[in-house]
Amino acid sequence: MLNALDKELLKTIAELDKLPQGAYHIRKNGKTLSRATTANINIETNEKENGITVTIAPGTVNESVHIPVILNQGGLNDVVYNTFIVGEDANVTIIAGCGIQCAGPESQGHEGIHEFHIKRGARVKYIEKHYAGGYGSGKRTMNPTTKVFLEENAQVEMELTQLGGVDEANRVNEAVLGPGSSLLVTERVMTDGDQKAASHNKIILEGDDSRSNMVSRSVIKGKSRQDFYASMVAKARSFGHIECDAIIMDNGTNETIPSLRAEHPDAELSHEASIGKIAGDQLMKLMSMGATYEEAVNTIIQGFLR
Amino acid sequence: MLELKNLSFSVVERDEDHHEQQLDIIKDMSYTFKKGKFYAITGPNGSGKTTLSKLIMGINKQTSGGVYFEGNDITHLSITERAKAGIAYSFQHPARFKGITFRDLLAIASKTDDEEKLLKIVRRVGICPLSFLDKPVDSTLSGGEIKKIELATTIARNPKLAIYDEPDTGIDLWTITPMVALLKREQVENKTTTIVVSHNRSFLEAADEILIFNHGEIIYEGDLKKALPILADFRICNFKPCPEGEKDAQCFR
Numbered sequence: 001m002l003n004a005l006d007k008e009l010l011k012t013i014a015e016l017d018k019l020p021q022g023a024y025h026i027r028k029n030g031k032t033l034s035r036a037t038t039a040n041i042n043i044e045t046n047e048k049e050n051g052i053t054v055t056i057a058p059g060t061v062n063e064s065v066h067i068p069v070i071l072n073q074g075g076l077n078d079v080v081y082n083t084f085i086v087g088e089d090a091n092v093t094i095i096a097g098c099g100i101q102c103a104g105p106e107s108q109g110h111e112g113i114h115e116f117h118i119k120r121g122a123r124v125k126y127i128e129k130h131y132a133g134g135y136g137s138g139k140r141t142m143n144p145t146t147k148v149f150l151e152e153n154a155q156v157e158m159e160l161t162q163l164g165g166v167d168e169a170n171r172v173n174e175a176v177l178g179p180g181s182s183l184l185v186t187e188r189v190m191t192d193g194d195q196k197a198a199s200h201n202k203i204i205l206e207g208d209d210s211r212s213n214m215v216s217r218s219v220i221k222g223k224s225r226q227d228f229y230a231s232m233v234a235k236a237r238s239f240g241h242i243e244c245d246a247i248i249m250d251n252g253t254n255e256t257i258p259s260l261r262a263e264h265p266d267a268e269l270s271h272e273a274s275i276g277k278i279a280g281d282q283l284m285k286l287m288s289m290g291a292t293y294e295e296a297v298n299t300i301i302q303g304f305l306r
Numbered sequence: 307m308l309e310l311k312n313l314s315f316s317v318v319e320r321d322e323d324h325h326e327q328q329l330d331i332i333k334d335m336s337y338t339f340k341k342g343k344f345y346a347i348t349g350p351n352g353s354g355k356t357t358l359s360k361l362i363m364g365i366n367k368q369t370s371g372g373v374y375f376e377g378n379d380i381t382h383l384s385i386t387e388r389a390k391a392g393i394a395y396s397f398q399h400p401a402r403f404k405g406i407t408f409r410d411l412l413a414i415a416s417k418t419d420d421e422e423k424l425l426k427i428v429r430r431v432g433i434c435p436l437s438f439l440d441k442p443v444d445s446t447l448s449g450g451e452i453k454k455i456e457l458a459t460t461i462a463r464n465p466k467l468a469i470y471d472e473p474d475t476g477i478d479l480w481t482i483t484p485m486v487a488l489l490k491r492e493q494v495e496n497k498t499t500t501i502v503v504s505h506n507r508s509f510l511e512a513a514d515e516i517l518i519f520n521h522g523e524i525i526y527e528g529d530l531k532k533a534l535p536i537l538a539d540f541r542i543c544n545f546k547p548c549p550e551g552e553k554d555a556q557c558f559r
């Protein structure tokens with residue numbers, strides 16, 4: 001059912017050597033390849049038949065859902081709408097990811113729109129990895145969108161990673177936070193050659209005592225370009241922080257615009273942004289411990305994107 | 307084991323009127339450090355102590371002169387090559403990273419990521435608690451913590467020549483004595499040639515040889531007893547009051 005290339009892609013994007021434990025749904029070239037549900041986690045094709053709805057029962061703990069997408073059919077632009085409903089007090093990990101293997105001259109793309117409804121007190125860790133490979137000349141695009149709605153005291157941690165090979169990416173993340181809820185987003189993007197990536201983020205702190213931290217780490221190699229926009233809007237007594245750092249390795253370009261807006265006197269918002277080359281003192285330190293220049297650069301970049 | 311031959315380091319600076327002006331930071335310095343001995347370098351701020359340390363590590367490139375290590379000319383070797391030859395340097399202002407832990411640095415320094423071996427090094431160093439291992443070496447570390455980590459990464463390399471640039475800055479009172487004892491132990495047990503840049507009396511007392519720097523030159527070499535009057539003298543001239551109306555920042559040096 002899974003061929004060797006599929007397996008390799010799955011390993012890269014979901015760290016899977018074989019079919020995962022627990023609930024999963026594997027989508028290949030726009031169709032369901034394989035699925036499994038558990039007593040607490042249901043996965044169904046949605047009404048419009050353009051995606052899936054994952055429903056996690058209240059109180060489900062220590063379970064995970066894998067929903068990888070793989071593409072290796074030239075000329076296909078796969079658009080998928082997935083909805084996640086995480087029941088009250090559940091505590092689960094959701095692992096998504098998309099791998100494109102491009103062998104020919106035709107473009108291939110994936111647009112995944114993921115909507116999350118996190119009920120009261122639920123905790124979710126969401127991990128999304130994007131990777132494209134193959135020797136074909138076709139353009140590989142990925143435009144992931146996440147929309148997250150957090151009810152009272154919900155906690156969400158999102159790790160969004162684009163490791164390489166994606167020619168064009170337009171990432172959109174939106175979140176609305178209810179009272180006492182918290183959201184931590186870490187986005188890591190590495191681009192090279194002529195690749196372009198843009199990330200648009202909007203986080204609305206709607207409930208009292210909601211908290212959010214958005215961290216972005218960009219590594220820009222070759223002549224690639226990355227743009228990062230993040231805006232945080234506080235409508236209640238809340239706390240928000242944006243931290244975006246970019247390392248430019250060669251001749252890339254980067255634009256970083258964090259924006260903060262407070263509509264409440266007790267909002268506490270802050271941001272830090274930096275763009276620059278690899279720091280000289282970090283290189284010197286590693287080289288003075290015996291690392292070569294190349295090893296030192298690798299160590300710094302790996303740490304930065306960790 | 308380490309020989310400096312007519313070593314000079316100068317930079318060209320431009321003043322407000324765009325006149326180029328040469329600053330000689332290390333001036334025609336010649337000195338031989340002997341194997342297994344413990345040296346303390348002291349002297350006023352800006353006298354060139356860090357500059358010389360970085361010249362030895364290869365971080366600064368000399369303007370003229372040469373550096374010989376164990377009889378080999380290393381004048382034109384890179385930082386990495388000097389490190390591999392057995393030279394290690396603890397920075398006065400250690401680098402702070404993102405996403406890199408003490409464990410990562412120790413693993414690079416000691417060329418092993420074996421948990422047991424790493425723990426053994428931390429125990430041998432003694433001044434860092436074991437819980438430090440997974441601390442990120444970033445801007446959240448305190449000034450004293452990062453200096454302890456910096457020192458540990460130097461010891462972990464088992465260098466033939468270890469240079470510590472003001473290892474005691476930010477270190478609490480309770481750690482100074484163990485730190486001096488640690489560097490002495492490394493010197494005695496592993497025959498590590500040790501150079502400590504410091505203003506701290508504990509290090510000066512531990513040293514076999516004291517070097518006093520002033521304006522890029524060695525103005526004294528010898529034991530502590532004869533060094534003390536010179537150091538006392540410095541104290542006077544460094545704190546002399548500014549003449550009335552004097553606005554020149556030089557005055558505060």
Ligand SMILES: Nc1ncnc2c1ncn2[C@@H]1O[C@H](COP(=O)(O)OP(=O)(O)OP(=O)(O)O)[C@@H](O)[C@H]1O
Pocket residue numbers: 317331349350351352353354355356357358398
């Ligand atoms: N690359 C450089 N360009 C210009 N000036 C420099 C450079 N490197 C060092 N200097 C200057 O040389 C002088 C000596 O600096 P150095 O850092 O070696 O002093 P130090 O003896 O270590 O002082 P401290 O006790 O404050 O650490 C200082 O005045 C410094 O500003």
Ligand SMILES: [Mg+2]
Pocket residue numbers: 355356357398471
């Ligand atoms: Mg100094």
